[in-house]
Amino acid sequence: MAEPDGRACVRARVLIRPKAGILDPQGVAVEQALPALGFTGVSDVRIGRLIELELDDPAQLEAMCERLLANPLIEDYEIVGR
Amino acid sequence: MAEPDGRACVRARVLIRPKAGILDPQGVAVEQALPALGFTGVSDVRIGRLIELELDDPAQLEAMCERLLANPLIEDYEIVGR
Numbered sequence: 001m002a003e004p005d006g007r008a009c010v011r012a013r014v015l016i017r018p019k020a021g022i023l024d025p026q027g028v029a030v031e032q033a034l035p036a037l038g039f040t041g042v043s044d045v046r047i048g049r050l051i052e053l054e055l056d057d058p059a060q061l062e063a064m065c066e067r068l069l070a071n072p073l074i075e076d077y078e079i080v081g082r
Numbered sequence: 083m084a085e086p087d088g089r090a091c092v093r094a095r096v097l098i099r100p101k102a103g104i105l106d107p108q109g110v111a112v113e114q115a116l117p118a119l120g121f122t123g124v125s126d127v128r129i130g131r132l133i134e135l136e137l138d139d140p141a142q143l144e145a146m147c148e149r150l151l152a153n154p155l156i157e158d159y160e161i162v163g164r
Contacts, residue, residue, distance in 0.1 A: 006124065009125075017134070039145070041139060042135055043137075046133070047133050050097050050129070050131060051112070054126045064116065
């Protein structure tokens with residue numbers, strides 16, 4: 001998609017996960033709830049965030065992840081195209 | 083990865099997004115915060131969840147999404163391999 005001033009607008013996707021070894025309480029809660037619903041054989045549930053956005057300059061995305069989108073102390077992020 | 087009883091254990095990923103037209107307050111907050119950090123030209127920010135898990139029977143995953151992982155009233159889910 002081109003903008004009126006001619007810059008390209010890119011749709012990007014960022015996957016954010018709790019770092020390995022960091023406790024993931026949401027994941028634990030889901031894992032414990034599944035057997036009560038009849039779902040067995042599920043393990044290692046990890047819950048992160050999915051961020052999708054449009055931006056003019058994809059080169060900014062890594063800095064955006066470091067400064068706002070992810071918490072680099074406890075989360076890893078992965079930038080994927082779309 | 084095979085389990086002791088011989089069943090295969092599959093790693094799966096589920097992407098969950100707010101449905102189109104549903105207000106996404108997290109996304110709005112991020113979109114409004116970015117310019118204050120010097121990031122411009124960003125629009126249509128949508129924030130969802132990323133769920134990764136291991137399970138014996140991938141055929142159960144859709145039912146798990148409908149009943150626990152996603153809220154089908156306001157969220158779409160996409161099951162992807164890994």
